[in-house]
Amino acid sequence: MSSHRPFGLPATVTAVVLLSAVTGCSPSDASASVVVPSPPAAEAAVCRALAKELPDTVAGLGRSDPEPGSELTAGWGDGAIVLRCGVPRPEKMSDPKARAVEADGVNWMLEDPEGSGPRFTSTYRVTYVEVSFAERFAHDATPLADLAPAVRKTVPSSL
Numbered sequence: 001m002s003s004h005r006p007f008g009l010p011a012t013v014t015a016v017v018l019l020s021a022v023t024g025c026s027p028s029d030a031s032a033s034v035v036v037p038s039p040p041a042a043e044a045a046v047c048r049a050l051a052k053e054l055p056d057t058v059a060g061l062g063r064s065d066p067e068p069g070s071e072l073t074a075g076w077g078d079g080a081i082v083l084r085c086g087v088p089r090p091e092k093m094s095d096p097k098a099r100a101v102e103a104d105g106v107n108w109m110l111e112d113p114e115g116s117g118p119r120f121t122s123t124y125r126v127t128y129v130e131v132s133f134a135e136r137f138a139h140d141a142t143p144l145a146d147l148a149p150a151v152r153k154t155v156p157s158s159l
Helices: 015-019 041-053 142-154
Strands: 073-076 081-087 099-103 106-111 119-122 128-133
Touching (some): 128 142
Antiparallel strands (some): 073 081, 099 106, 106 119
């Protein structure tokens, strides 16, 4: 598997506290169509294992995977929550001032992309897992907490 160097995280804070400070998200949900990542084979195998463990519901929303269909992507609530596994390392991870959260044993870097809801990328794991939220979940830690057991179980730590 590829070697990822963890970036310097500020002190870990609970997802609930940090999520309550998120602002500047778009008024609409994420698109139900996403770009499928193309990780190396070993990382893709980890992602396939994750796909088998993902919950049927996240934050009370039923599974509704985005197009095109792939074991590397998943969705809930018609694009309200979208997961992509095996994404490239975000440039923001090199920023020592990057914001981070911890949810149920999984560390995530937080980004606030212009024109959309928050995006979280797992840290300290052998492959990067990205989760994007619609604005209505900007202040809700439930999606990350719902996904954490599957990530912990299937995506090994890189530490």
